[in-house]
Amino acid sequence: MSARSGLTDQGTKANTSYAHGIEYWKWVRGDSGCTCGEVLRTGRRAIAEDVETCLFMAGTHDRDVLLGGGIRAGQTTPLITREGKLVGMISTHWGQPHKPSERELRMLDIIARPTADLIERRRAAETQRLLLNELNHRVKNTLAVVQAMASRTLVRSPDPKEFAKSFGGRVQSLAKIHDLLSAKSWEGADFKDLIHGQISAGGDETRLTATGPAVRLDPQSALHLALVIHELGTNAIKYGALSTPQGRIYIDWRIDYGLRIRWTERGGPRVEPASSPGFGTTLISQSVRGQGGEALMTILPEGIIWDIMVPFAAAQWSASRTAEAKTGQLETGSTNLRDLKGRRILVIEDEPLIGMDIVASLEHAGAEVEGPIATIEEACRVISNSRFDAALVDANLHGRPVGEVAAALVEQGVPFAFATGYDKDGLSEGFRDCPILAKPAGPEQVVEMAGWLIVASASL
Structure with missing residues (x-):
């Protein structure tokens, strides 16, 4: 917070320079040559009785900006909480020494302490609020999975x-990776630990060989790869190498x-090659x-090989209520919201299981579905090259907000809804x-939202 009093009227040039100064000090560092920078360095109130002769401003660009804006004196009082934490500053400026x-x-001083506490x-x-919103999102997303x-x-x-x-095994797979991530405060998971947590190898650890460099996965990648490794292990136990006493698995x-x-x-x-892929x-x-990766299965008489590549970075809705809120009165008596035959629907979702389930629900209602699409780049490309009657969009893809995708849908005139665990905030x-x-x-609910x-859109 800053205030200015007693500034001389130096016309447009002075006012423009002062406005520049406000933008210049939007962010202040400890090495800034102004009273705010001095407070950051010392933790105490800083006073410049005369900007021209102030020692801690001498030779700094801050001094020139102040003088260019008609400021000759200033003070900054730190806002310090009862716990001793600096949370802000109050600055005042004068046009004369x-x-x-x-x-x-x-x-x-009287206003500084309560202001800091506030x-x-x-x-x-x-x-x-942010933590609860994020927790709410994660819980709902997990329930959706x-x-x-x-x-x-x-x-x-x-x-x-x-x-x-089958269902119990997949739920246990989720529970194991959640335990692994919780132990690391949800900052990531080691890939080798993930493998050993997902595959029991029939209780005999000598039947599983896992070799490779230390790789720390971000939480979302860890969740996805945990399900992949679980499915590979389950198939091996049912039909593959772990279904016989002498079978072995090698993961590198x-x-x-x-x-890779x-x-x-x-x-x-x-x-033997299967007639159709299983779930x-x-x-x-x-x-x-x-x-954003790819998986290739090679079937050989002596066993299968999977080659998998994933990009690696270091390291309630109610249809009637929503319709009423958006359009005031929406006549739907003569329209079956669940009849999507021939309608083209775009599904943008980075959780594979959720995406597959949404697509299956829409296809069962007769819709022609594109997706699930899991990246912002691919979503924008598809939106620009195709026409859709509606879209269901996850609120973020791999941790990135989907504002760009939403803007592309608006530009193309495609009505859409966010499929998410977040609230509107x-x-x-x-x-x-x-x-x-x-x-x-x-x-x-999925089909009814698409229909709505x-x-x-047709009623607008």
């Missing part, structure tokens, strides 16, 4: 016992323009593709009034 009186300084409380409240996992597993497991076994990886993983099975039963194989491919700036499909969402978007 000036020595602040004891009364002026006492008045500044700033601290507001920052703490904002931090808590579990829901998608259940529905996709059920489609491929008509036998209840087989469903319980390297960093080469990405994380080779999964090799030897000593299992003779492998596990599809999940592996989609999970890797969702990270977690959405990209400028798009916080867009409809939200809250995760986890069932097939009926089409109907609402």
